[in-house]
Amino acid sequence: MAEQTESEKERVLIFDTTLRDGEQSPGATMSLSEKIEIAMLLDEMGVDIVEAGFPIASEGDFRAVAEISKLLENATVCGLARSSLADIDRAAEALKSARSRRIHTFISTSPLHMEFKLQMKPEEVIEAIHRSVQRARKYTDDVQWSPEDGTRTEHDFLCRAVETAIKAGARTINIPDTVGYTAPEESASIIRMLKERVPGIDRVVISTHCHNDLGMAVANSLAAVSAGARQIECTINGLGERAGNAALEEVVMAMRVRGDILPFRTFVNTKKILQASRLVSSATGFPVQYNKAIVGKNAFAHEAGIHQDGMLKHSSTYEIMRPEDVGIAESNLVLGKHSGRAALRAKLEQLGYNIGDNRLKVIFARFKDLADRKKEVFFEDLIALMQTTPRDADDAHLRIKSLCVACGSESPRRADIVLEVGGDELEATAQGDGPVDAAFNAINALFPHEAKLKLYQVQAVTEGTDAQATVSVRLEENGRMVVGQSSDTDTVYASAKAYVSALNNLVQRRTKSAPAAASASAG
Ligand code: KIV
Numbered sequence: 001m002a003e004q005t006e007s008e009k010e011r012v013l014i015f016d017t018t019l020r021d022g023e024q025s026p027g028a029t030m031s032l033s034e035k036i037e038i039a040m041l042l043d044e045m046g047v048d049i050v051e052a053g054f055p056i057a058s059e060g061d062f063r064a065v066a067e068i069s070k071l072l073e074n075a076t077v078c079g080l081a082r083s084s085l086a087d088i089d090r091a092a093e094a095l096k097s098a099r100s101r102r103i104h105t106f107i108s109t110s111p112l113h114m115e116f117k118l119q120m121k122p123e124e125v126i127e128a129i130h131r132s133v134q135r136a137r138k139y140t141d142d143v144q145w146s147p148e149d150g151t152r153t154e155h156d157f158l159c160r161a162v163e164t165a166i167k168a169g170a171r172t173i174n175i176p177d178t179v180g181y182t183a184p185e186e187s188a189s190i191i192r193m194l195k196e197r198v199p200g201i202d203r204v205v206i207s208t209h210c211h212n213d214l215g216m217a218v219a220n221s222l223a224a225v226s227a228g229a230r231q232i233e234c235t236i237n238g239l240g241e242r243a244g245n246a247a248l249e250e251v252v253m254a255m256r257v258r259g260d261i262l263p264f265r266t267f268v269n270t271k272k273i274l275q276a277s278r279l280v281s282s283a284t285g286f287p288v289q290y291n292k293a294i295v296g297k298n299a300f301a302h303e304a305g306i307h308q309d310g311m312l313k314h315s316s317t318y319e320i321m322r323p324e325d326v327g328i329a330e331s332n333l334v335l336g337k338h339s340g341r342a343a344l345r346a347k348l349e350q351l352g353y354n355i356g357d358n359r360l361k362v363i364f365a366r367f368k369d370l371a372d373r374k375k376e377v378f379f380e381d382l383i384a385l386m387q388t389t390p391r392d393a394d395d396a397h398l399r400i401k402s403l404c405v406a407c408g409s410e411s412p413r414r415a416d417i418v419l420e421v422g423g424d425e426l427e428a429t430a431q432g433d434g435p436v437d438a439a440f441n442a443i444n445a446l447f448p449h450e451a452k453l454k455l456y457q458v459q460a461v462t463e464g465t466d467a468q469a470t471v472s473v474r475l476e477e478n479g480r481m482v483v484g485q486s487s488d489t490d491t492v493y494a495s496a497k498a499y500v501s502a503l504n505n506l507v508q509r510r511t512k513s514a515p516a517a518a519s520a521s522a523g
């Protein structure tokens with residue numbers, strides 16, 4: 001049978017939960033400004049629904065949902081709520097400025113969860129479903145309901161629960177594989193079973209929400225779509241609780257590349273995928289695995305001689321999609337030290353960054369400095385520059401004025417630092433196990449704090465000994481998590497800058513964040 005044209009294909013809605021389920025990934029906390037930047041990019045990319053947070057969980061989540069609600073122009077903004085009326089009211093409050101808003105309410109339905117987590121009888125759960133969906137409908141027509149641990153729920157009870165939610169007014173029924181337990185055939189059969197058995201199911205959109213504990217989240221989501229689901233819940237880079245959620249870039253590209261057997265379309269502009277991936281990686285400090293499908297550094301690299309030979313003869317021999325379709329610039333070699341500001345702006349635009357004159361000035365200065373030290377600047381270098389240049393560098397509490405380290409086979413390894421702390425220039429010398437440890441100790445001597453170092457990670461941006469290193473640092477203070485990132489051709493300097501950037505974020509969080517509210521969690 002001939003492949004359908006784009007307009008003949010059925011539409012699948014893309015529901016992004018990077019800012020909610022993604023942020024529940026241990027250590028993936030994002031600041032308000034990072035969440036806003038990600039939400040704006042998702043909106044620009046053509047994602048249909050952005051789940052911006054879980055408003056009752058914390059003041060931070062509430063603010064994120066409220067601010068994102070004011071800003072998104074195309075996507076529906078969604079807030080998560082348990083079945084309690086207080087949760088739903090709080091979500092509605094956070095969403096009140098959204099042009100298009102959705103309340104997503106959920107309750108567990110599996111025997112295990114009902115007995116041990118909720119300690120509720122099935123009848124009580126059915127009542128809670130009815131009450132919560134009805135309450136949400138007071139605020140918006142667009143109500144989504146999810147049976148948490150849906151794939152481990154008894155089918156008769158699942159049908160009853162879904163029917164109750166539909167009768168109470170839910171427009172989207174999402175079936176979560178909360179613990180990443182299902183497999184493609186089962187995922188599809190649950191959707192088919194609901195379509196056959198639940199009265200009114202044809203009036204709602206069926207959605208799928210798969211976790212990746214067995215590495216099958218994307219396959220399970222696509223199987224659900226083949227069986228009739230028309231919304232996929234997913235995250236950029238597959239971020240999410242434990243092993244993560246289905247990766248947005250993978251489900252979208254699978255439907256695009258295999259339109260012959262997955263005849264579905266989305267409105268996602270795939271050329272923005274790489275930018276979104278790098279943005280989320282930089283905001284969370286979670287690096288993208290090199291061989292990650294679609295967005296990994298090696299996803300389009302051809303190392304083996306036989307593959308390279310085939311590629312030179314015809315790219316389709318080993319490439320099933322074009323790198324430029326996911327936002328990887330055609331030529332990796334971008335600019336050199338003689339390139340001017342206009343060329344830099346043009347390359348950044350090619351990569352999806354449209355920046356104002358002030359920011360261009362800052363980025364151009366960093367680019368020139370880099371190009372002086374590194375012969376060739378690649379597109380990965382530009383992405384690293386964009387993502388490790390803070391927007392509000394002028395207000396930074398701490399700033400490194402100079403750093404000099406002594407390292408090698410002989411002790412002591414030492415760091416001499418000049419650091420601006422709240423406008424005062426201070427100097428310190430410290431020793432450590434190595435140059436990075438010494439540099440961090442010198443910073444601590446000038447800016448003592450109680451925060452614990454939770455992650456220190458170095459990644460080379462490109463190949464070669466002159467490559468930039470991107471360093472991620474994560475710190476925790478009284479349950480607050482902050483990240484800092486920086487890049488430089490000097491790994492020790494990049495490390496010190498990343499550490500200082502995390503400390504600056506900590507200073508900001510101390511002043512801005514309100515005490516945490518009710519503790520809430522969802523799968
Ligand atoms: O995994 C899960 O069950 C969830 C629900 C809140 C949809 O994230």
Ligand code: ZN
Pocket residue numbers: 021176178209211241522523
């Ligand atoms: Zn989940």
